[in-house]
Amino acid sequence: MEEVALDTTIRLHAMSPSDQAGHSTCACRRAKMAPVAPPDLLMPAPATPVPGPSHDAATLRLSVAPMMDWTDTHCRVFHRLLAPGALLYTEMVHANAVILGDRTRLLAMDPVEHPVALQLGGSDPALLAQAATIAAGHGFDEVNLNCGCPSDRVQAGRFGACLMREPALVADCVAAMCEAVAAAGHAIPVTVKCRLGVDDDAEYSRFRAFVDAVASAGATQVIVHARNAWLKGLIPKENREVPPLRYDWAYRLKRERPDLDVLLNGGIADEAAALQHLQHVDGVMLGRAAYHDPHLLHRLDCALSGRAPRTRGALLVAMRPYVEAQLAAGVALKHIVRHVLGLFQSQPGGRQFRQVLSEGSHRPGADWELVERALAATGWPSAAGAG
Numbered sequence: 001m002e003e004v005a006l007d008t009t010i011r012l013h014a015m016s017p018s019d020q021a022g023h024s025t026c027a028c029r030r031a032k033m034a035p036v037a038p039p040d041l042l043m044p045a046p047a048t049p050v051p052g053p054s055h056d057a058a059t060l061r062l063s064v065a066p067m068m069d070w071t072d073t074h075c076r077v078f079h080r081l082l083a084p085g086a087l088l089y090t091e092m093v094h095a096n097a098v099i100l101g102d103r104t105r106l107l108a109m110d111p112v113e114h115p116v117a118l119q120l121g122g123s124d125p126a127l128l129a130q131a132a133t134i135a136a137g138h139g140f141d142e143v144n145l146n147c148g149c150p151s152d153r154v155q156a157g158r159f160g161a162c163l164m165r166e167p168a169l170v171a172d173c174v175a176a177m178c179e180a181v182a183a184a185g186h187a188i189p190v191t192v193k194c195r196l197g198v199d200d201d202a203e204y205s206r207f208r209a210f211v212d213a214v215a216s217a218g219a220t221q222v223i224v225h226a227r228n229a230w231l232k233g234l235i236p237k238e239n240r241e242v243p244p245l246r247y248d249w250a251y252r253l254k255r256e257r258p259d260l261d262v263l264l265n266g267g268i269a270d271e272a273a274a275l276q277h278l279q280h281v282d283g284v285m286l287g288r289a290a291y292h293d294p295h296l297l298h299r300l301d302c303a304l305s306g307r308a309p310r311t312r313g314a315l316l317v318a319m320r321p322y323v324e325a326q327l328a329a330g331v332a333l334k335h336i337v338r339h340v341l342g343l344f345q346s347q348p349g350g351r352q353f354r355q356v357l358s359e360g361s362h363r364p365g366a367d368w369e370l371v372e373r374a375l376a377a378t379g380w381p382s383a384a385g386a387g
């Protein structure tokens, strides 16, 4: 999670007292974890990794990043339509909010979204275990732990990127989540999304020791946002741009830990780059590029699956049954169409498309007819081929 907006405060305010005080409640897992090496030592591969379920290789190849305020259920339904083969991630939800909050809203998910992972925030193993079990019972296909968010408020709660400095605690969390999910009879992976390090960390060995610790605890997959997080002095937005990307660390991790699923994230902006990274890692995760230019997500999914690309207009029209069902259920059009504004990015009529939808969708009674009008501004259907 990078920007923590106001309507998400429940997720952050719902932190447990132990999260807030910075105490772990679960020391009992320690015995099952591999020791964490000093940062300057290269650790050997974990000798006895805890076996856990994994996604199949095809599912891992393309995913859409968790993005607070963006990847809600409407967004994910749209992304599923664009990319039937992609793994989708929710926004981050704090474990305590999952346990105590309004689950209908926080865990909203449409059946078409599968496979979809719930991203959790937190650092209390017992709470995370409980939240992971709830998520699995709710039907999520994976539970992911956020170790990458640098925001001040998240740091204050002792979760997100600052956990990169606490590999033993993260391993406790992962082990507790794996155990609880399995004990409840669910076979879903527990995974971690992390950075390369924090602040001026510059040792690959420290990064790999972190990954080894979470893998030994049962994480089957790591998503590497391939830059450091600066915990002081940079706002979250800058933390997605300023620290330099180091894709070579993720490539090296995959070479040295071939049994671990390694997904690469950060700055992947076009098909050529994604396909090139896939020669080195198991999967690529796209965030901003997929959101701002959704047709890129579609083209990439087609390139990986061999499916024939569909036009932007055809893809939008395919959203109609979902949009009309949501309108009938009382959802305002603006909550859905805000996610499609980039569909005609850099295309003829793209600006008008965006304008018609942004201006009109806030009006009471806005319905599918507005979408048709926006589409007409792009020349659809006469320009269907170009769309």
Ligand SMILES: Cc1cc2nc3c(=O)[nH]c(=O)nc-3n(C[C@H](O)[C@H](O)[C@H](O)COP(=O)(O)O)c2cc1C
Binding pocket: 001, 002, 003, 065, 066, 067, 068, 069, 070, 090, 091, 092, 119, 146, 148, 149, 193, 225, 240, 265, 266, 267, 268, 285, 286, 287, 288, 289
């Ligand atoms: C608006 C926004 C919200 C984000 N929220 C989250 C989040 O909830 N959890 C998380 O792990 N990362 C979050 N991120 C970071 C992205 O998942 C991703 O790691 C980052 O944007 C780099 O990938 P990209 O260059 O493909 O965008 C967010 C990013 C953006 C732009």
